[in-house]
Amino acid sequence: MTKLQGMIFDMDGLLFDTEWLYYQATQVVADEMGIPYSKDLYLAYVGVSDEEVWAAYHTRFDSEFGQDTVDRFIQSAFDRTVTMFRQGTAELKPGVHEILRFLDEQQIPRVLASSNQRAVIDTLLEAADLTAEFPTIVCFDDVTKAKPDPEIFEKAQQILDVPKESLVILEDSANGIHAAHRAGISVIMIPDLIAPTTIIEEKVLTILPSLTEVPEFLTKAYTV
Structure with a gap:
């Protein structure tokens, strides 16, 4: 042996x-901003680096919402998630x-x-x-x-x-x-x-x- x-x-x-928390935080922000996000979209990028996920979001959403809005979406979802982590969620x-x-x-x-x-x-x-x-x-x-x-x-x-x-x-x-x-x-x-x-x-x-x-x-x- x-x-x-x-x-x-x-x-x-x-x-x-954490995966479910990432999804929940991102979905809440997406709903607030009117971005058509879904659990299936999140699951498609499980195990991928943040950098690659964010690039994919820009590819998918920039044409409809603009780069600045997608940047705010990404940052807001990230900040919301980290806050949950700091709280021990x-x-x-x-x-x-x-x-x-x-x-x-x-x-x-x-x-x-x-x-x-x-x-x-x-x-x-x-x-x-x-x-x-x-x-x-x-x-x-x-x-x-x-x-x-x-x-x-x-x-x-x-x-x-x-x-x-x-x-x-x-x-x-x-x-x-x-x-x-x-x-x-x-x-x-x-x-x-x-x-x-x-x-x-x-x-x-x-x-x-x-x-x-x-x-x-x-x-x-x-x-x-």
Whole structure:
């Protein structure tokens, strides 16, 4: 059996129940401004960097509403979301403390690899009193290409400095799964808003209902 020597965590939708909050905040602002936004549109960009999502909004809405209005829409939705995060509205997903405790007990290092901005990551971790749990973070600010490009996971692997075959990534989104697969690192999917497709199922080590089940699976699949 391969020895597990490191863990890479996604954040939104995996550690924090943030995806629904992002959608709610954006929908409220869109409704106030008369912009035809929808849940389906939001779901189309789950797991994509903010920069790419915002560019897509401009492509979709600028011709009807103008660039300045779309800029205000994006900024207002962002500000509303961050305010919710600072207030501690983003709940932890089930099993977060269990998997962190397991890794501590086994002395397995971890890196947080999120397509989000560092300021937002810090806000969420601080609100949940998890800052000390993730001393190493790779984020939007550190890469030139977002998921599904493998760059963020390759950087995380370089930081951990362990062989790819001894690493496991925890992800919830399709773009994250594709990025892990392209990086050549095994990935466990914990689905959030979007159910896995057949293509995704072929690219993951396993699919588990929550982080709570991860320690048991790792104990059976790896030497820890």
